[in-house]
Amino acid sequence: MSQRVTIDPVTRIEGHARITVQLDEAGRVEDAHFHVTQVRGFEKFCEGRPFTEMPSLMARICGICPVSHLVASSKACDALLAVRIPPTAVALRRIINLAQVMQSHALSFFYLSAPDLLLGMDADPARRNIFGMLAEHPELARDGIRLRSIGQQIIEMLGGKRIHPAWVVPGGVSEPLTEEKRERMLAMLPEARDITLRALAWFKGVLSRYEQEIASFANFPSLFMALVNDANELEHYDGSWRIVTSDGSVVAERLDPLRYQTFIEEQVENWTYLKSPYYKPLGRQEGMYRVGPLARLLVSERCGTPEADSEREEFFATYGEARTSSFFYHYARLIEILYASERMQMLLRDPDILSPRVRAHAEPNQLEGIGVAEAPRGTLIHHYTIDEHGLIRSANLIIATGHNNLAMNRGVLQVAQHFIKDAHITDGMLNRLEAVIRAFDPCLSCSTHALGEMPLHLQVFDAGGAVVDERVR
Amino acid sequence: MSAHPMSKVSVATVWLDGCSGCHMSFLDMDERLIELVSSIEIVYSPIVDTKQFPERVDLTLVEGSVSSEDDLEKIKLIREHTRVLVALGDCAVTGNVPSMRNPFGPEKVLRHVYLRHAPSEIVPRLLPKVLPVHQVVAVDAFLPGCPPPADVIYFALTELLAGRVPDLSSSTRFGK
Numbered sequence: 001m002s003q004r005v006t007i008d009p010v011t012r013i014e015g016h017a018r019i020t021v022q023l024d025e026a027g028r029v030e031d032a033h034f035h036v037t038q039v040r041g042f043e044k045f046c047e048g049r050p051f052t053e054m055p056s057l058m059a060r061i062c063g064i065c066p067v068s069h070l071v072a073s074s075k076a077c078d079a080l081l082a083v084r085i086p087p088t089a090v091a092l093r094r095i096i097n098l099a100q101v102m103q104s105h106a107l108s109f110f111y112l113s114a115p116d117l118l119l120g121m122d123a124d125p126a127r128r129n130i131f132g133m134l135a136e137h138p139e140l141a142r143d144g145i146r147l148r149s150i151g152q153q154i155i156e157m158l159g160g161k162r163i164h165p166a167w168v169v170p171g172g173v174s175e176p177l178t179e180e181k182r183e184r185m186l187a188m189l190p191e192a193r194d195i196t197l198r199a200l201a202w203f204k205g206v207l208s209r210y211e212q213e214i215a216s217f218a219n220f221p222s223l224f225m226a227l228v229n230d231a232n233e234l235e236h237y238d239g240s241w242r243i244v245t246s247d248g249s250v251v252a253e254r255l256d257p258l259r260y261q262t263f264i265e266e267q268v269e270n271w272t273y274l275k276s277p278y279y280k281p282l283g284r285q286e287g288m289y290r291v292g293p294l295a296r297l298l299v300s301e302r303c304g305t306p307e308a309d310s311e312r313e314e315f316f317a318t319y320g321e322a323r324t325s326s327f328f329y330h331y332a333r334l335i336e337i338l339y340a341s342e343r344m345q346m347l348l349r350d351p352d353i354l355s356p357r358v359r360a361h362a363e364p365n366q367l368e369g370i371g372v373a374e375a376p377r378g379t380l381i382h383h384y385t386i387d388e389h390g391l392i393r394s395a396n397l398i399i400a401t402g403h404n405n406l407a408m409n410r411g412v413l414q415v416a417q418h419f420i421k422d423a424h425i426t427d428g429m430l431n432r433l434e435a436v437i438r439a440f441d442p443c444l445s446c447s448t449h450a451l452g453e454m455p456l457h458l459q460v461f462d463a464g465g466a467v468v469d470e471r472v473r
Numbered sequence: 474m475s476a477h478p479m480s481k482v483s484v485a486t487v488w489l490d491g492c493s494g495c496h497m498s499f500l501d502m503d504e505r506l507i508e509l510v511s512s513i514e515i516v517y518s519p520i521v522d523t524k525q526f527p528e529r530v531d532l533t534l535v536e537g538s539v540s541s542e543d544d545l546e547k548i549k550l551i552r553e554h555t556r557v558l559v560a561l562g563d564c565a566v567t568g569n570v571p572s573m574r575n576p577f578g579p580e581k582v583l584r585h586v587y588l589r590h591a592p593s594e595i596v597p598r599l600l601p602k603v604l605p606v607h608q609v610v611a612v613d614a615f616l617p618g619c620p621p622p623a624d625v626i627y628f629a630l631t632e633l634l635a636g637r638v639p640d641l642s643s644s645t646r647f648g649k
Contacts (some may be wrong), residue, residue: 014493016543018595035595037543038490041582045573060570063620064495111500111520125522131510142507149503162501163494163620261519265601268587271594275587 002030005425010034010434012112012129014064015444019433021416025425034408034437036274036444042131042136051080051364051386052170052472054395058382059164064107064443067098067100067155068400070168072238072382075371077170082308082365082388088355090174094237095185095347096158096168097373098340102192102237103151104376105293105333105340108146108441109199113330116435117206121213122428140202143195147337149167154344157181172359179354184349193307194342200311200334211214211328216418217436218326218411221246223279223289225403226299227257227374233304234339236374243279243289246324251279251442257372260381264398274444276348277398291378291403293332298324308339326411329439364390375400377443399440406407409447411436481636485517485530487551489544490571490603491537494620495562496520499534501623502547509627512634526550532633534561534616534626538571539604543597552610557633560606561626563619563647571602614638616644 007019016038022030042061046054058073059066071093078085115128118137126132127463133141152162156178167174194324207214225243229235232242232253241255255263265280265287279287289295303309312335347353364386371382378400385393415436419429488496496519502509506576516530526547533555539545552558561605563569574582579599583591608614616629625645 007522007524011524012520014519016488019596033595037541037596039583039586039599040490040540041574041577041586044577044582044585044633057570060492060494060619063492063497066494068490107497107500129515129521131515131521134507134510142504145503145506148500161622163497236630270592271596273592273596286649390624 003423004428005431007430010437011219012115012434013437013442013444014112015442017437017442017444019412019437021412021420021433023420023423027421029413029416029420030130030412031080032409033271033434034405034412035272038444039273041328046247046303046392046395050393051384051390051392052078054382054384054392055170056164056166057170058397059166061399062443063163065100065104065375065377066164067096067159067168068373068380069382070165072371072373072375072380074168074170075373076369076382076384077371078360079369079371079386080364080366080390081170081360081362083171083360084363085172085360086355086357087174088352089360091347091353091356092158092177092238092351093168094171094359095156095344096165097236098344098347099154099158099375101151102127102337102340103155104153105337105464106144106148106207108376108438109330110141110148110331112441113435113438114140114144116438117203117210117330118429120433122426124428125427126205140199143198145469147192147199149190154185157185169359171361172283173357176356176358178355184352188346189341189345189348193338196334196338196341197307200338203331203334207331207352209244209355213286213432214322214325216415217291217439218407218414219324220414222288222407223251223282223471224295224324224329224473225289225291225296225379226296227372228253228300229304231304232301234300234308234336241379244299247321248298251282258370260370260372260383260398266402272405273402275402276409277403278406284406288406289403290326290407291400292329293336293376294324294326294329295378296374297332297335303335303339305339305342308335311335311338326407326436326439329441333441359451377401377441378403399443401440401444404440404442408437408440408442411440481512482516482531483516483527483529484513484552485526485533485555486515486519487517487533487535487537487547487550488519488534488556489537489565489606490540491562491564492570493519493536495534495536495565498562498618498623499626502627503623505623505627509630512632514599514644515640516622523580525571526554528554530555532557532559535557535565535606536561538564538568538623539600539606540571541599541607542596545600547608558606558610559614559629559633560612561616562621563617565606566615566617567647568603572605616641616645617647619648621645
């Protein structure tokens with residue numbers, strides 16, 4: 001008899017989800033899915049509210065990456081004001097965004113995934129967590145707690161609180177940086193760098209144990225998409241999109257984020273609240289793309305800071321073509337924390353960072369605004385329209401985790417097929433199904449959002465892949 | 474809530490319909506987490522791998538409001554198996570941001586997001602109204618804040634562990 005195996009809830013991820021695996025009569029894997037089970041409807045309930053509320057309200061989408069929503073939302077509001085914000089405000093927003101990359105990646109790596117990597121995919125589930133790590137490898141667990149804390153403390157020093165700060169506002173930031181806070185931040189960052197280098201050394205040392213996981217954790221050709229700057233280096237705040245294939249050839253570049261609707265399309269599945277975007281010109285099979293830390297490393301030509309670049313070169317030289325396995329999201333996350341620590345120091349050392357001019361004041365001058373940034377998990381888009389009084393008419397959010405939905409589902413199927421050979425299923429197999437999802441570090445409280453009244457093209461497919469409904473708005 | 478000398482106080486943390494910010498604030502206790510785990514054991518939480526809510530839990534912190542049929546089933550089960558239940562953060566205490574959908578109702582929200590094709594297989598149905606936890610089950614202590622600061626969570630936990638009901642009137646407020 002055929003049977004369905006369900007993992008509910010998926011643990012050590014940020015959000016509510018289930019995994020189902022469909023087995024045939026011989027116990028072979030037929031299909032597998034990743035189901036997201038939460039939806040809140042921010043696009044609906046923000047209608048009619050003043051646009052100035054959006055940064056603080058939209059930050060409540062996610063307690064892990066509220067800063068990314070603050071930044072993308074405030075950028076969309078800058079566009080409504082039609083102002084160019086002061087350069088120091090841009091630099092300060094960059095710093096808080098990078099502090100968030102640091103704390104969020106530290107959460108993903110140390111609190112959520114390191115138990116699998118340190119204690120083993122088959123370790124006792126009762127100990128396979130940060131507290132089990134504290135008991136057996138206290139130095140590494142303490143390093144992780146400290147690294148996340150440094151990122152959070154920088155956010156607090158800038159924004160006034162660690163979670164849901166309100167300091168990033170339409171037109172810039174609400175208060176300039178003080179000399180005293182700058183010195184405190186600069187004093188903390190070398191420790192973050194040292195912790196990250198220790199973690200990298202440890203991680204590189206254990207990678208040889210994970211050949212099976214590297215081979216099967218969403219390891220297939222796909223596109224990769226991320227923002228890059230004019231020199232094709234890592235970019236988390238501005239820049240343009242670049243899309244490359246798994247072998248590194250460029251599919252598109254200098255894509256203007258403001259024109260996202262011309263090249264991103266979304267599909268709805270009946271079994272998940274999370275929609276699946278894809279790159280429109282190539283269709284939904286060939287157009288599957290991945291975003292986030294690994295995508296950013298693969299899409300850019302270099303990081304743009306010395307120590308991160310040397311780690312990136314070593315990673316590329318060691319793993320060659322295998323570097324596109326999603327298992328390496330963990331590796332990319334560590335390299336990106338290193339980049340963030342270096343880049344924050346560069347930004348903080350610029351004398352202009354203490355300038356008191358940090359906010360442009362204006363009334364709304366445009367009725368439509370789009371804001372884009374790289375969140376820890378990938379490209380994030382906020383798109384608002386307002387009426388003459390500045391009240392929200394519509395909001396569209398495309399959230400980092402959504403971009404990875406097609407690849408996460410393919411990844412769950414690949415892991416299931418790789419490890420499950422008959423109906424005999426072990427805890428270690430089930431944990432690997434969850435671990436492939438953890439590699440992507442999805443943020444599901446963020447991700448279940450969608451188009452709203454925007455001119456987007458939506459397609460609905462049946463189980464056989466045929467289009468059963470289609471809308472163009 | 475003094476523990477048996479040999480056994481630790483069992484603590485669960487649960488995330489219903491919220492943003493995980495309260496859980497992040499819990500983790501913001503940083504190194505104090507290391508000190509806490511000498512007297513408590515986290516038996517169920519998004520950050521550990523237990524899939525079933527345990528038979529008996531001394532203290533459960535609940536983040537988020539009750540928004541779906543899953544949340545409803547979960548919170549009733551949790552109440553039944555928990556000695557002291559704490560509503561952690563504004564969504565659990567008042568409904569907060571998730572309840573902003575209440576004036577529209579779930580159908581309008583789903584239609585807005587998915588057009589006519591709201592997902593219906595395996596995913597839980599949304600309730601007609603988003604509810605704060607205390608409208609569904611009895612709550613023993615309330616910890617407001619969006620999120621409650623880590624210092625306040627730490628203070629509340631240590632008070633509860635010492636068998637006292639924490640007085641939070643001066644340390645946190647809604648939206649803080």
